[in-house]
Amino acid sequence: xxxxxxxxxxxxxxxxxxxxxxxxxxxxxxxxxxxxxxxxxxxxxxxxxxxxxxxxxxxxxxxxxxxxxxxxxxxxxxxxxxxxxxxxxxxxxxxxxxxxxxxxxxxxxxxxxxxxxxxxxxxxxxxxxxxxxxxxxxxxxxxxxxxxxxxxxxxxxxxxxxxxxxxxxxxxxxx
Numbered sequence: 200x201x202x203x204x205x206x207x208x209x210x211x212x213x214x215x216x217x218x219x220x221x222x223x224x225x226x227x228x229x230x231x232x233x234x235x236x237x238x239x240x241x242x243x244x245x246x247x248x249x250x251x252x253x254x255x256x257x258x259x260x261x262x263x264x265x266x267x268x269x270x271x272x273x274x275x276x277x278x279x280x281x282x283x284x285x286x287x288x289x290x291x292x293x294x295x296x297x298x299x300x301x302x303x304x305x306x307x308x309x310x311x312x313x314x315x316x317x318x319x320x321x322x323x324x325x326x327x328x329x330x331x332x333x334x335x336x337x338x339x340x341x342x343x344x345x346x347x348x349x350x351x352x353x354x355x356x357x358x359x360x361x362x363x364x365x366x367x368x369x370x371x372x373x374x
Contacts, residue, residue, distance in 0.1 A: 228261050228328045228331065228333050230334055230336040230337070231256055231324075231325060231328055232252060232256050232338070233325065234317075234321040237252055237253055237314070237321075238311070238315065238318050240252065240342065241310065241311055244342075244345040244348075245310055245349050246273060246276060246277045246280065246310030246311070246313060247277035247310075247349050247353070248344075248345035248346060248347075248352070249341075250270075250273035250274070250348075251344060251345065252341045252344075252345065253273060253314065254266050254269050254270045254273065257269060257321070259336060260324040260328065262324055265320070272313065272317075273317075276309075276310065277310065277352065277356075278352075280306045280310055281352070281353060281360075282356055282359075282360050283306060285360040285361070285364075286360060287302055289360070289361070289364050
């Protein structure tokens with residue numbers, strides 16, 4: 200008599216175990232935007248401008264609890280990148296007006312890498328949405344708002360960096 204034994208970790212057992220979770224419910228969609236389209240928006244408007252829609256897209260995809268960590272990551276990384284860019288110019292490491300430099304390219308790509316990571320996580324929910332053939336979100340409003348947010352966030356970060364940088368070096372001159 201031949202005895203057949205299966206271990207609990209065999210690939211056959213994995214095939215028959217459920218792999219869906221509560222996040223795969225395919226409910227709560229509200230005209231989401233394509234993660235790939237948001238990546239393109241990030242290329243042109245930067246992480247700060249497109250970040251508003253990365254955060255809002257979680258709500259549109261029916262996963263509002265993901266909004267908090269996405270928003271925190273985007274605000275911290277976008278502020279760090281803009282502050283770094285301004286400090287590099289204020290300290291003279293990068294000449295003023297050198298927009299096409301490798302420094303500028305590197306900072307923009309750093310923001311794009313963060314956006315690519317967020318897109319990776321949003322694609323799973325977006326593929327569930329596409330399977331239901333529901334209407335997609337419109338793009339004209341996100342483009343306009345992204346441009347305005349990018350300008351406002353840039354002015355805030357650059358202004359604060361100049362104030363803090365100016366006060367720091369003014370205090371150092373008296374020493």
